[in-house]
Amino acid sequence: MATEFAMPKLGLTMESGTILQWLVPDGAEVRSGQAVLIVETDKVETEIEASGSGVLAQTGDVGEEYACGVRIGWFLEPGESPPEAATGPRQAPAQASTAPLSHTQPAAAAAPSAAPTRVPGERVLASPAAKRLARELGVELAVIAGTGPKGRITERDVRAALDASSAPALGEATPMATTAPDLSAAVSPPATLAARQLADLLGVDLRIVRASAADGRISRADVAVHVREVLARLSPPVEPARPAPPSAAPETKPAAADEAPPLAQTPTEEIPLRGMRGVIADRMSASLRSMAQLTLTMDVDMSAVVAERAALAEADRSDNGVGTADAAVPGYTDYVVAATAAALRAHPRINSQVTADAVALLGDIHVGLAVALDDGLLVPVIRHADRLSLSEIAAETKRLAGGAREGALGYDDFQGATFTVTALGMFGVDAFTPVINPPNTAILGVGRIRTETDWSGGNPAARPVLTLSLTWDHRAFDGAPAARFAGAVRDWLESR
The missing domain is CATH 2.40.50.100 (RNA polymerase II/Efflux pump adaptor protein, barrel-sandwich hybrid domain)
Structure with missing residues (x-):
C-alpha cells in the first residue's frame, strides 16, 4: 500500500x-x-x-x-x-x-503549449527558484505558463520556456562576439562552480561564453549575460501598449506592499533576498511591524570581570595543561549570558511570549546567542542556561558558535530560545539598537569594553566599562521592569 x-x-x-x-x-x-x-x-x-x-x-x-x-x-x-x-x-x-x-511536474508536462493570458497588473505566482532563474536570465514570468498548483510557475517551467524558444541557439556563438571561438579545444575554460552549474542547467557551452573578469574566469553572471544576448536575438519585438481611449478615466492602483522602489543606478552586484538572507529580512521586518519596541542602555563597571578573567588566564598558564588549561577562559559574552540567565530567573516577566490575548510566562530559560556569518545571522540556543555554571556556558557557546559557522549544528540547536543575546563589541561598537527575535519579548545587545575615567574616589582612576542595550516589547512589560532587569544583569557582572 x-x-x-x-x-x-x-x-x-x-x-x-x-x-x-x-x-x-x-x-x-x-x-x-x-x-x-x-x-x-x-x-x-x-x-x-x-x-x-x-x-x-x-x-x-x-x-x-x-x-x-x-x-x-x-x-x-x-x-x-x-x-x-x-x-x-x-x-x-x-x-x-x-x-x-x-x-514541479514531469518534463513532458512542463512545456506549455501556449503563453498564458493574464490581466495587466495581475500578480504572477512563481516559486523562489523560478523567480531567481528568470531574473538572472531576463525572462518575463508573465509570458510563461505555470504547471504547478494553481498555475504556479516553477523553475522547470522557466527552463522549458527557454528550451522551447532558444535551446538550439544557447550553444551557438553570439554574433556580438568579434571573433568566432575555437570549439575544437577539449579543455574547458576556467569558470566558477556556480557558472558551471548554470551552464549545465541551460545547456550552454562555456567555451563560447565571454568572461568579464580580468583573469578570464567565467562567472555565473557571464553565463546569464550570454543567455540574455541569445534571447534578445530570438525574441520577437514587443508591441507597445495601446493607449487608453480619451474618454476613459485613468486607472490608479495602490502600489503593492512588497513593490521595491526603482534602482537609483545600475548595481555592481545583486544579493538575492532568499534563503537565510530572505528569512532574516522577513522576520526582522515582521518583528518591527508587530511589536512596540523600545531600547534602553545601561553602563556596567567590568572591573571585577576583567580581574577574574585575568586570574583565570594566569591560572591557565601556570597549570601547564592541568586543571583550567583543559577549559577555555570564559569570554565577556559568556559572562553576560550567565548574568542574563540569572536575571531572567529573578525577573520571569522578561522570559515571556505575547499570544493573541495574553503574555505567556515561560518556565524554562533558553538563551539564544546571535552568531554572525558572512551571509547572515544564526541564533543557536543555550538550553537551560540558568542551570549551567559559567564554565559550562563558555563551553556551550564555543560549541554553538563554532558549529554555526561550520554548518555543523542540527536543527534542534536553533529551537526554543526565550531570550536572545547579541554582541557587536568585537567590532568596536559601544551601543546599538538590537531588533527582537520573535517570538521573544526582549533582546540584549552587548557593546565593547572601553576605558573610562572614574572620579568617585576623588582621584581619577581608569575603569573598564561595557554598555548593555536592552530592546523590549512594550506590549509585554513597561520601562520600569525592563530597567530593573537590565540592572540585575549589571549587578551580577559588577559583583563577581
Whole structure:
C-alpha cells in the first residue's frame, strides 16, 4: 500500500524546506529511519530520514521549496505504482492545508503549449527558484505558463520556456562576439562552480561564453549575460501598449506592499533576498511591524570581570595543561549570558511570549546567542542556561558558535530560545539598537569594553566599562521592569 512521504516539520518555526539533494536514487528500496535527502531550511542544511519503508518514488524536485506537510515522495510496495501515476501531473496531497511553495511536474508536462493570458497588473505566482532563474536570465514570468498548483510557475517551467524558444541557439556563438571561438579545444575554460552549474542547467557551452573578469574566469553572471544576448536575438519585438481611449478615466492602483522602489543606478552586484538572507529580512521586518519596541542602555563597571578573567588566564598558564588549561577562559559574552540567565530567573516577566490575548510566562530559560556569518545571522540556543555554571556556558557557546559557522549544528540547536543575546563589541561598537527575535519579548545587545575615567574616589582612576542595550516589547512589560532587569544583569557582572 502506498504511503506518502511529506516534507517534515523539524521545529515550531520551520515553515518550508528546499530539497538540496536526494541521497538515494529514485526507485531505491529504503527503510524507515534511513537518511534519504538533504533539505535546506531557513537555518541549516540537514539530512532527512525516511518516515516509512519501501520503494521510494520521488515527487519532490531538487532546488524546489516545499511547505511542511506537503508530499515529496511515496513509499511503495515492490511493483506498485504511485497513486497519481494515472492522473498525469503531480498534485499536492488533498489533506495538506498548505500548497507547496513550488512544485514541479514531469518534463513532458512542463512545456506549455501556449503563453498564458493574464490581466495587466495581475500578480504572477512563481516559486523562489523560478523567480531567481528568470531574473538572472531576463525572462518575463508573465509570458510563461505555470504547471504547478494553481498555475504556479516553477523553475522547470522557466527552463522549458527557454528550451522551447532558444535551446538550439544557447550553444551557438553570439554574433556580438568579434571573433568566432575555437570549439575544437577539449579543455574547458576556467569558470566558477556556480557558472558551471548554470551552464549545465541551460545547456550552454562555456567555451563560447565571454568572461568579464580580468583573469578570464567565467562567472555565473557571464553565463546569464550570454543567455540574455541569445534571447534578445530570438525574441520577437514587443508591441507597445495601446493607449487608453480619451474618454476613459485613468486607472490608479495602490502600489503593492512588497513593490521595491526603482534602482537609483545600475548595481555592481545583486544579493538575492532568499534563503537565510530572505528569512532574516522577513522576520526582522515582521518583528518591527508587530511589536512596540523600545531600547534602553545601561553602563556596567567590568572591573571585577576583567580581574577574574585575568586570574583565570594566569591560572591557565601556570597549570601547564592541568586543571583550567583543559577549559577555555570564559569570554565577556559568556559572562553576560550567565548574568542574563540569572536575571531572567529573578525577573520571569522578561522570559515571556505575547499570544493573541495574553503574555505567556515561560518556565524554562533558553538563551539564544546571535552568531554572525558572512551571509547572515544564526541564533543557536543555550538550553537551560540558568542551570549551567559559567564554565559550562563558555563551553556551550564555543560549541554553538563554532558549529554555526561550520554548518555543523542540527536543527534542534536553533529551537526554543526565550531570550536572545547579541554582541557587536568585537567590532568596536559601544551601543546599538538590537531588533527582537520573535517570538521573544526582549533582546540584549552587548557593546565593547572601553576605558573610562572614574572620579568617585576623588582621584581619577581608569575603569573598564561595557554598555548593555536592552530592546523590549512594550506590549509585554513597561520601562520600569525592563530597567530593573537590565540592572540585575549589571549587578551580577559588577559583583563577581
